[in-house]
Amino acid sequence: MAAMGPRHRVISDAIRAEISHGDLPPGAHLPSEAELGERFAVSRTTVRAALMSLANEGLIASESGRGWFVRERQQLVYRPQEEFRPVPASAEMDHFMAARTAEGRQPSQTIEVAIVTPPEPVARRLGLQEGEPAVVRRRVRSLDGEPWNTNDSYFPLSLVDGSEIMTPVDIARGASQVLAELGYYQDRALDEVHIRMPTPDEMRRLALGPGTPVAIHVVTGYTESGQPVRVVVNVLPGDRHVIAWERQRPRPEQG
Amino acid sequence: MAAMGPRHRVISDAIRAEISHGDLPPGAHLPSEAELGERFAVSRTTVRAALMSLANEGLIASESGRGWFVRERQQLVYRPQEEFRPVPASAEMDHFMAARTAEGRQPSQTIEVAIVTPPEPVARRLGLQEGEPAVVRRRVRSLDGEPWNTNDSYFPLSLVDGSEIMTPVDIARGASQVLAELGYYQDRALDEVHIRMPTPDEMRRLALGPGTPVAIHVVTGYTESGQPVRVVVNVLPGDRHVIAWERQRPRPEQG
DNA sequence: GAGTGGTCTAGACCACGTA
DNA sequence: ACGTGGTCTAGACCACTCG
Numbered sequence: 135m136a137a138m139g140p141r142h143r144v145i146s147d148a149i150r151a152e153i154s155h156g157d158l159p160p161g162a163h164l165p166s167e168a169e170l171g172e173r174f175a176v177s178r179t180t181v182r183a184a185l186m187s188l189a190n191e192g193l194i195a196s197e198s199g200r201g202w203f204v205r206e207r208q209q210l211v212y213r214p215q216e217e218f219r220p221v222p223a224s225a226e227m228d229h230f231m232a233a234r235t236a237e238g239r240q241p242s243q244t245i246e247v248a249i250v251t252p253p254e255p256v257a258r259r260l261g262l263q264e265g266e267p268a269v270v271r272r273r274v275r276s277l278d279g280e281p282w283n284t285n286d287s288y289f290p291l292s293l294v295d296g297s298e299i300m301t302p303v304d305i306a307r308g309a310s311q312v313l314a315e316l317g318y319y320q321d322r323a324l325d326e327v328h329i330r331m332p333t334p335d336e337m338r339r340l341a342l343g344p345g346t347p348v349a350i351h352v353v354t355g356y357t358e359s360g361q362p363v364r365v366v367v368n369v370l371p372g373d374r375h376v377i378a379w380e381r382q383r384p385r386p387e388q389g
Numbered sequence: 390m391a392a393m394g395p396r397h398r399v400i401s402d403a404i405r406a407e408i409s410h411g412d413l414p415p416g417a418h419l420p421s422e423a424e425l426g427e428r429f430a431v432s433r434t435t436v437r438a439a440l441m442s443l444a445n446e447g448l449i450a451s452e453s454g455r456g457w458f459v460r461e462r463q464q465l466v467y468r469p470q471e472e473f474r475p476v477p478a479s480a481e482m483d484h485f486m487a488a489r490t491a492e493g494r495q496p497s498q499t500i501e502v503a504i505v506t507p508p509e510p511v512a513r514r515l516g517l518q519e520g521e522p523a524v525v526r527r528r529v530r531s532l533d534g535e536p537w538n539t540n541d542s543y544f545p546l547s548l549v550d551g552s553e554i555m556t557p558v559d560i561a562r563g564a565s566q567v568l569a570e571l572g573y574y575q576d577r578a579l580d581e582v583h584i585r586m587p588t589p590d591e592m593r594r595l596a597l598g599p600g601t602p603v604a605i606h607v608v609t610g611y612t613e614s615g616q617p618v619r620v621v622v623n624v625l626p627g628d629r630h631v632i633a634w635e636r637q638r639p640r641p642e643q644g
Numbered sequence: 645g646a647g648t649g650g651t652c653t654a655g656a657c658c659a660c661g662t663a
Numbered sequence: 664a665c666g667t668g669g670t671c672t673a674g675a676c677c678a679c680t681c682g
Contacts, residue, residue: 140670150589166648177672182649190445190599191586199648199679209583215636323636328464329584329604329627331446334405344445347602347627349584372584372602381470381578395651421667432653437668454660454667 145174145184153193153204160206164194167202192345192373205343207373210237210282214325214351214379239277246272247302249291252365256288259354259365267291269300271309274339281340282374288365293318309364310355318363320355327351327377332369340371347372400429400439408448408459415461419449422457447600447628460598462628465492465537469580469606469634494532501527502557504546507620511543514609514620522546524555526564529594536595537629543620548573565610568618576613582606582632587624595626602627 138144152158165173170181185202188194196202252260252268260268273285287309289299298305298312305312310320328350332342342348351368370377393399407413420428425436440457443449451457490496507515507523515523528540542564544554553560553567560567565575583605587597597603606623625632 142670147589168648177674179673180671183670185649186441191588196649197680198650199681201648321638325634325636327582327604327632329602329625329630329632331600331602333446334402345586347584347586349582349604370584375584377582377584379580381580383576397651423667432655434654435652438651440668451668452661453669454662456667 141174141176142180142183142187145170145176145181146187148174149184149188150191150193158204160204162204164202164204189343190345192343192347195343195345205373209374209376210277212283212351212370212375212377214353214377240279241275241277242279243273243275243304245302245304247300248272252288255352256365256367259352260288260290260362262290269294271299271302283371284336284339284367284369286367288367289313289363293363313355313363318357318361320363321358322356324354324356325351326354332371336369340369342371349375349377351377396429396431397435397438397442400425400431400436401442403429404439404443405446405448413459415459417459419457419459444598445600447598447602450598450600460628464629464631465532467538467606467625467630467632469608469632495534496530496532497534498528498530498559500557500559502555503527507543510607511620511622514607515543515545515617517545524549526554526557538626539591539594539622539624541622543622544568544618548618564619568610573612573616573618575610575618577611579609579611580606581609587626591624595624597626604630604632606632 149158149164158164164170164185167178167181167185170184171178174181185194185196189196193205194202195205248270249267250270251257251265252262252270256268257264257266262268268288269291270289271287273287275282275285289309293316294300294313297316299309313320329347330350332340332346332348336342336348340348349370349372351366351370353364353366353368354362355364355366356362404413404419413419419425419440422433422436422440425439426433429436440449440451444451448460449457450460503525504522505525506512506520507517507525511523512519512521517523523543524546525544526542528542530537530540544564548571549555549568552571554564568575584602585605587595587601587603591597591603595603604625604627606621606625608619608621608623609617610619610621611617
């Protein structure tokens, strides 16, 4: 016999096993809390502790009045390098939009422009003084009407004031191109990916269920002289994205 | 007045605000559940619902018999490209170990070699037949005695049988070098990063608290002819890693 | 209206850490 | 011994969904 531990643990282990063995496939309706209480001879509170635990692992989710369901995850490939190209693939859409359309999905986005005091991590990356303003272009990208990820681009206000970047519409030739025309060509970039649970704000904005972590992909763009000119913050729900890239022929003499 | 919602929500919002404002700094001891129950005039069950919610966001953690504490997160930079270099930085340590030592930390690792039927995603990437065996070199890397991440390298048994790869000790010149000597030079690689909550197994192996998501960094190495020769699965706890890389001078004429 | 999950209570017993 | 969190119970009322 294996060590049993607390009863809610026994229950969640049993259900998790049913899920991973495929007895409860994605989308399946779980037995009701009352029924599970009878099956395992425990109170409803204990059943709920087990279900909550599985929900926080991202395996199941509840719909009020309907029951508990095994989650289905549908992941799209996210290619970091596509998020930083000087020229977008088409005049009307950026790479995200173009790539998703090619996959037969119906992409859409909302764009919102604001002048803000950026959050501290962004201000630090942009080299802004305390309280110095920045322009943020906030986008929520959706697929078939469901929010998919967010993309917030920050620019120092002093660099882009009055330019096309401050208009809340899609910039056909790309924000990088506008920056270049203003004399700030992005020569290199630093990419960072942070992994954490979403804030309540992010959960609302992206309609995330419990147990859904996010990747925060932060790109800081610099000119050749080393001046930071742009910070892009992408929030990628883990159940909807796989980050992927390719590497060629590593050369031993390097590094 | 803002909409209040359920009481456990009000409590978790209040504590979350105290944490983000710095009134409860990292490491701080929260009031006891009983005390919070008095302060908010609710039962202990409701207090616990609020605390559990914060724990699942990764903000706080409990220590049995001691209380609840605000989590401290210490992140190290993880550079994906370092995980796939033909020659390690030194004879005794791989890149992870060398980089961490340079930072003044005390790295250590356990190595375990086994012949297994790999999990389906690994078998698929290696192009193995159903049930075909592979060699796995399992490593747990620790820093100052705490488990930090895991690194499991899978090789088709048919390629590496009898070679140095099957010895459970550090390979001074690197597994890539051994593969090359066997006639399988890794010419290119596909990198993937998946974001999800850890399995119970991973939680044990890495001593993870609740609300700690992981990044799964999977590297599939190919020879010039396109034959997959290695799959590396890195499990990176989100509270301990930032994935970072740099990009140079994107060229418009490309792709 | 019947069934589902969402919230909340009051109380109990246990295991653990600290003094 | 005492205070802490961990587990569990039995029961209640509510909001939501569906037939």
